[in-house]
Structures are given as structure tokens and as C-alpha cells.
Amino acid sequence: MTAVTAGELGGLKPARRGSIQKSRRQALFWSYVFLVIFAIFFLTPPIYMLVTSLKSSGEISAVTNPWWVYQPTLENYVELLTQNQFLVFFRNSVVVSVTVVAITMLISVPAAFALSRMKFWGSATLATGVFLTYLIPETLLFIPLFKIFAFLRDVTGIEFINHWWILIILYPTLSVPFCTWIMIGYFASIPKELDEAALIDGAGYIQMLTKIFIPVALPGIIAATIFAFTVSWANFLYPLAFTTSADQLVLPVGIVTTLIKGDVYNWGQIMAGSLLCAAPPLIVYAFLMDYYIAGLTAGATKG
Amino acid sequence: MAEVALRRVVKMFEKTPAVRGIDLEIADKEFIVLVGPSGCGKSTTLRMIAGLEETTAGEIWIGGDLVNDVPPKDRDIAMVFQNYALYPHMTVFENMSFGLRLKRFPKSEIKARVEAAARILDITDLLDRRPKQLSGGQRQRVAMGRAIVRNPKVFLFDEPLSNLDAKLRVQMRTEIKKVHQKVMTTTVYVTHDQVEAMTLADRVVVMNQGRIDQIGTPHELYHAPKTKFVAGFIGSPAMNFVPATLEANAAALSVRLPNGIAFRVPEDRTERYRPFVGRPVLFGLRPEHITEPRGMLHPDQQVFDVALDVVEPMGMETMVYFVMDGAEVCGRVDPSSAREVGEKMRLVADLRHMHLIDPETEEVL
Structure with a gap:
């Protein structure tokens, strides 16, 4: 009887494993098919930008294969970095983005901690309110904001419009609600016992936040940082509406307004500028991703 | 400190x-x-x-x-x-x-x-x-x-x-x-x-x-x-509870189960239980006090026969389950004396460890 059972098992086992492998192969095949499709879809524009940025104006307008560079040149990059106001835009963008990220984190992290951990009257409503704020599109906001700044100018005498630093006031209206919301979610995933243990160990709320929550929620904070940086680096509508002088512009608007003159498009420089504009977020992502260690909470409680 | x-x-x-x-x-x-x-x-x-x-x-x-x-x-x-x-x-x-x-x-x-x-x-x-x-x-x-x-x-x-x-x-x-x-x-x-x-x-x-x-x-x-609650919570398996009536026959008291079995109340408890004669009570006995007959029986130990419903061998002992008037009752017996499911088995209730509970207040009497 033992021999029969062993024989049956011997016959069964490879068949079952085979079927698992087959379905796994199929799943992998389709995963790769869709990954390749999406990779092509999303990488085509930057590759086209790179190809075009390496062409001279003549080659761009010539009827040749648009996906190939016959006479590669760096003249677009050189011109952009030497003659144009590109470096001013770049500096404005860096200052605005770094400041906005700092302001956002300084507000979002304590706000999220308070909303997720310090239960007070109305905290749940307030948390939902924070998220609802994010749902209002900026296209609806910029006209009322414009009115507010005009009113503030009348009251205080300070001109807010057409200064790059106004973006430091404006961008947090977009980044703070969303970052607070994702931090609330992240803090909520930290076991309650961890703060209770800290409370009993003698920590106050500030120490609990700085010594326990921020280190434990670092992956979430990094995700929020990336978001805040992206919002402030790539936003187009607010700088377009609130800044006009060339020396007050940030990159996204600066490239478009100075390199498109009437109906003349300086495609080579636009593409070179756009690529250079996309570089800092890529560097930030690459740098922060190394520190984005998921599962940092592993081991805190029962694993 | x-x-x-x-x-x-x-x-x-x-x-x-x-x-x-x-x-x-x-x-x-x-x-x-x-x-x-x-x-x-x-x-x-x-x-x-x-x-x-x-x-x-x-x-x-x-x-x-x-x-x-x-x-x-x-x-x-x-x-x-x-x-x-x-x-x-x-x-x-x-x-x-x-x-x-x-x-x-x-x-x-x-x-x-x-x-x-x-x-x-x-x-x-x-x-x-x-x-x-x-x-x-x-x-x-x-x-x-x-x-x-x-x-x-x-x-x-x-x-x-x-x-x-x-x-x-x-x-x-x-x-x-x-x-x-x-x-x-x-x-x-x-x-x-x-x-x-x-x-x-x-x-x-x-x-x-x-x-x-x-x-x-x-x-x-x-x-x-x-x-x-305490009687049932402390001890594993939990104490058995069977609905019963307390009866007096001359000087002695007995707990009568609806199926006719009457367990004699140990003498030292008769005075304590006497005020409750004639009243419905819950008869409580732990599984470890329901065993197979072992040597000479003490006067407060009493044999009874049951048909086994479930038999759970645990190694050093065997749990036997049977139904008494709708209540499932568990006993702990020596593995060598345990019978098969459906068979009759003679068991001993050690009444020195019995408890009587008022079904209304759920307090132990």
C-alpha cells in the first residue's frame, strides 16, 4: 500500500508543479507585454526631446527621419546656458522648490501627527477637510487668490504679484493638504502601542514625534517630499498667472514664454530646456529612492 | 516598590x-x-x-x-x-x-x-x-x-x-x-x-x-x-454543569438529575445545602472528578453508567464526553480504561468536589 501511495504521489507532484509554473509563465508573459507597451509609451517623448535637442534648427526643419540625428550638436545647450535667462529661471525654480518643500514638511508632519494621534474635538472632520481642500482644482483657485493678493496690496501696500517669491506662498496651498493626508495615513499605520510605550517611557508629544514617529515614518516622509518637490517644480498655472517679468519666472513658464516668440518656436532650445528642467526631479527621485526603505516598521510589533 | x-x-x-x-x-x-x-x-x-x-x-x-x-x-x-x-x-x-x-x-x-x-x-x-x-x-x-x-x-x-x-x-x-x-x-x-x-x-x-x-x-x-462564571472559567476542560433538583431523604440530601440519577450530597455539606431543598440547582463537577473506578470507593464517590459520545485521547489521559439531560459532560479517564464511542462505560463521580449553583443568581451555594 505504501508503494502505491508513493507511486501516486510521484505521478501527481510534477503535474501540479507544472501547472503552477505554466500559469506563472503566462502571468509573467503578459506582465512583460504590458510593461514594454507602457515603457515605450512613456519613454518616447523624452527620447524625442533628446533627439531634437541635439539637432540644429536647420536639421529640425529639414525633411529627414525625425528619430535620427545626422549632425549632432550641443549648440542648443550652449546657447541656453550662456545667452538666455535660463539660469535665472533655474535659480528661481530651485529656491522656490526647496523652500516650498521645507515649509510643506514643517507644516504637514506636525499637522498629520496631531490629526492622527492627538484625538481632539473635531480632529476627524478636520482631517477630512484637509483632504477636501486638495480636491479643489487650482484652475478654480487662481482667480480668487489673485483677488486676495490685490486686496492685500491695497491694505498693506506690498506688491505680491509678479514676484517669484509669491510662489512660496502659493504652492503650499497645493502641497500641504496632500502631504498632510498621506502622512496621516502613514502615521496611522504606526502601531498605537508604540506611542503608548513612548508615553510610559517618559516622552512628551514633541519627543514622540521627533524620536519615534519621524524616524519610523521616514519612507512616508520621503514620499511626501517627492510629491511636494514635484508640485513646486513642475507647476505651470500659478507661475503663468502670477509672474510676468522675465527675471521673476520659474523654469516651466520661462522656457515657454522666452523660447516661443509669436509663432516662432525655437524647438531645439525648448527641447534642451525641457530636458534640463526634468533633470533635477529625476536626481531627487534617484537620491531619495535609495533612502526609501519600505518596511522600516518591521519588527516593531508582531511580525 | x-x-x-x-x-x-x-x-x-x-x-x-x-x-x-x-x-x-x-x-x-x-x-x-x-x-x-x-x-x-x-x-x-x-x-x-x-x-x-x-x-x-x-x-x-x-x-x-x-x-x-x-x-x-x-x-x-x-x-x-x-x-x-x-x-x-x-x-x-x-x-x-x-x-x-x-x-x-x-x-x-x-x-x-x-x-x-x-x-x-x-x-x-x-x-x-x-x-x-x-x-x-x-x-x-x-x-x-x-x-x-x-x-x-x-x-x-x-x-x-x-x-x-x-x-x-x-x-x-x-x-x-x-x-x-x-x-x-x-x-x-x-x-x-x-x-x-x-x-x-x-x-x-x-x-x-x-x-x-x-x-x-x-x-x-x-x-x-x-x-x-468563575467555576466555569477556571480549569480546563471547563467544569460540567447539569440542571438538577435538591431532594431531602431523611437526614441525607441528594441531587437528582432529570434522568433519574441521584447523587448523594456529602454529609459535611448537608447543613449548608439544606435551605435549598426542593429548589432547582445546577450541579457542577470538574472533569477530573469524573473518572473510571479506581480501587476502593470512598463513601462520597458514586458510580454511574453512561454511553460515550466522543472520546478524545490526549496521551496521558483520555477525555470522554457524554450527554446527561441535554448537557454535555466531560470526564477524564485513564487511557487503558476508555471505551469506544457508543459503548457503555462505568464512571465514578467524586462528590467531595461537587458544587451546587443557584441558577438564578449564578452564585455557588
Whole structure:
């Protein structure tokens, strides 16, 4: 009887494993098919930008294969970095983005901690309110904001419009609600016992936040940082509406307004500028991703 | 070192009562276990002692001080949580020393205290590791170490062994007992496991629906339960309860089951039970007091025959289940004497250990 059972098992086992492998192969095949499709879809524009940025104006307008560079040149990059106001835009963008990220984190992290951990009257409503704020599109906001700044100018005498630093006031209206919301979610995933243990160990709320929550929620904070940086680096509508002088512009608007003159498009420089504009977020992502260690909470409680 | 006192402590969550006015005096160095089913209020009671929950009414005293309005950090207590609650980004040393560092103890003293605690718990080799590199048992030791280094007035344990596997649980139970014998700190320990409660406690507090049903030594709770709940909760398998009537025949009393079997009440209890003659009662007897006949029968042991419904061999003994008037009854017999399912078996009820319970008040008579 033992021999029969062993024989049956011997016959069964490879068949079952085979079927698992087959379905796994199929799943992998389709995963790769869709990954390749999406990779092509999303990488085509930057590759086209790179190809075009390496062409001279003549080659761009010539009827040749648009996906190939016959006479590669760096003249677009050189011109952009030497003659144009590109470096001013770049500096404005860096200052605005770094400041906005700092302001956002300084507000979002304590706000999220308070909303997720310090239960007070109305905290749940307030948390939902924070998220609802994010749902209002900026296209609806910029006209009322414009009115507010005009009113503030009348009251205080300070001109807010057409200064790059106004973006430091404006961008947090977009980044703070969303970052607070994702931090609330992240803090909520930290076991309650961890703060209770800290409370009993003698920590106050500030120490609990700085010594326990921020280190434990670092992956979430990094995700929020990336978001805040992206919002402030790539936003187009607010700088377009609130800044006009060339020396007050940030990159996204600066490239478009100075390199498109009437109906003349300086495609080579636009593409070179756009690529250079996309570089800092890529560097930030690459740098922060190394520190984005998921599962940092592993081991805190029962694993 | 301190005594702990709870006076008429009440806790309401919104309008739901969790703890309904309990009084408890815990002596210095005593090991008290709060035990009861889920939702009985034992964890809430512990959390109120810790200061993690506010009391709705009543007073909590630790070491002679009223601590109702004292925050957890100033109560000089240490707590071990069910899921360890170790700080994941800190090493074992940093975890254990966190409280001392916050209180700005000198570095040399922190080191000495942590190393002493690590020696007690045998985790000296783990001090540089992070929690995720530790097994469940090691994590629980670190959590205990974090409590010990603070040298608090009171240790609070909130179901600390529930996440461990059965073997490790038994091992850690012994460890906790050893640690208590070494440090002799007043300890309040919450568990739903009555075996843990019986093995660890100096005194056990059985809680039920937000009230204390009984406080006593493990021996008292086992042999002299005051309520049906305590009688049924302490002991595994649980005590059997069969509806019966108390009858008087001349000087003797007997418990008559509806199926006709009458168990004689031991003589020394007749006076105690006499006021309840003629009234319906619940007849309670633990499985270990229903066995196969062993040698000469004592006058208060009585044989009866049953047909077995379920037979569960456990190795050193066999559980036999049978139905008496609709109630399932369990007996513990020697494996060699156990019969097959459906067969008749002669069993002995040791009535010296019987209990009678008033079905209305559920109090043991």
C-alpha cells in the first residue's frame, strides 16, 4: 500500500508543479507585454526631446527621419546656458522648490501627527477637510487668490504679484493638504502601542514625534517630499498667472514664454530646456529612492 | 516598590460601560493576574493603572499617591505590551535605554542598568541588534528588559505571551516568574489564559462584564469558586454543569438529575445545602472528578453508567464526553480504561468536589 501511495504521489507532484509554473509563465508573459507597451509609451517623448535637442534648427526643419540625428550638436545647450535667462529661471525654480518643500514638511508632519494621534474635538472632520481642500482644482483657485493678493496690496501696500517669491506662498496651498493626508495615513499605520510605550517611557508629544514617529515614518516622509518637490517644480498655472517679468519666472513658464516668440518656436532650445528642467526631479527621485526603505516598521510589533 | 489600590473605578466608552466600579487592593511585591474573557474590562483596568485611559469615576492609588490626574510618565510604572511595541529604528540597547535617556541619566548608569537587565533576561548578545532581527521570544524579552531597566514601582503586562507559540509561551511564563522572583516588583498581569493566571499569580482577579467576580489565590479559585462564571472559567476542560433538583431523604440530601440519577450530597455539606431543598440547582463537577473506578470507593464517590459520545485521547489521559439531560459532560479517564464511542462505560463521580449553583443568581451555594 505504501508503494502505491508513493507511486501516486510521484505521478501527481510534477503535474501540479507544472501547472503552477505554466500559469506563472503566462502571468509573467503578459506582465512583460504590458510593461514594454507602457515603457515605450512613456519613454518616447523624452527620447524625442533628446533627439531634437541635439539637432540644429536647420536639421529640425529639414525633411529627414525625425528619430535620427545626422549632425549632432550641443549648440542648443550652449546657447541656453550662456545667452538666455535660463539660469535665472533655474535659480528661481530651485529656491522656490526647496523652500516650498521645507515649509510643506514643517507644516504637514506636525499637522498629520496631531490629526492622527492627538484625538481632539473635531480632529476627524478636520482631517477630512484637509483632504477636501486638495480636491479643489487650482484652475478654480487662481482667480480668487489673485483677488486676495490685490486686496492685500491695497491694505498693506506690498506688491505680491509678479514676484517669484509669491510662489512660496502659493504652492503650499497645493502641497500641504496632500502631504498632510498621506502622512496621516502613514502615521496611522504606526502601531498605537508604540506611542503608548513612548508615553510610559517618559516622552512628551514633541519627543514622540521627533524620536519615534519621524524616524519610523521616514519612507512616508520621503514620499511626501517627492510629491511636494514635484508640485513646486513642475507647476505651470500659478507661475503663468502670477509672474510676468522675465527675471521673476520659474523654469516651466520661462522656457515657454522666452523660447516661443509669436509663432516662432525655437524647438531645439525648448527641447534642451525641457530636458534640463526634468533633470533635477529625476536626481531627487534617484537620491531619495535609495533612502526609501519600505518596511522600516518591521519588527516593531508582531511580525 | 509600591502597593496599588483601585477604589470604585468606573470606565465608560461613550455610553458603553467597560469597567463597572471595581475595588482592588494590591500589596507591595505582589503578582496579581487579571483574567477574564474578551471584553471583560481587564485590559481597560490595566490601561487605567498605566494612565493610558482616564477613569470615568473612582480613584487609583500607586504607592500611596492618588494618580488619577498624573500622566503615565510620572506614575513610575513600566508596561509590556502584547505586540512588544519595540521602537523599530533603534537597537536593543537603545530600546532598553530610551526611557533612561529621556530622563537624562548618566551614560555610565544607563550602560550598567541595561547590562544588568540584559543579564537577567539572557539577551546580552542581542544588544546591538534591531527588533526585526529578533525572534518573537527575544522581542518579548527586550520588551521586558525595557521595563526592568527603569526600576519602576509597578510592572504592567498586557497579554504579553499571546503572540508566542505554545512552547515558547510556557518557556516565557517561567521566565516571567523568575524575573519577578529576582526583582520583586509589584506586578499586574492581564491575560485571557487561565493557565497563565493560575501558574503565575499570587492572587488571581477574575473579571466578567466589567466587574470583579472573585479575587483569590489560584487554589481558592479552583476549589472554592464563588460564581458559576468563575467555576466555569477556571480549569480546563471547563467544569460540567447539569440542571438538577435538591431532594431531602431523611437526614441525607441528594441531587437528582432529570434522568433519574441521584447523587448523594456529602454529609459535611448537608447543613449548608439544606435551605435549598426542593429548589432547582445546577450541579457542577470538574472533569477530573469524573473518572473510571479506581480501587476502593470512598463513601462520597458514586458510580454511574453512561454511553460515550466522543472520546478524545490526549496521551496521558483520555477525555470522554457524554450527554446527561441535554448537557454535555466531560470526564477524564485513564487511557487503558476508555471505551469506544457508543459503548457503555462505568464512571465514578467524586462528590467531595461537587458544587451546587443557584441558577438564578449564578452564585455557588
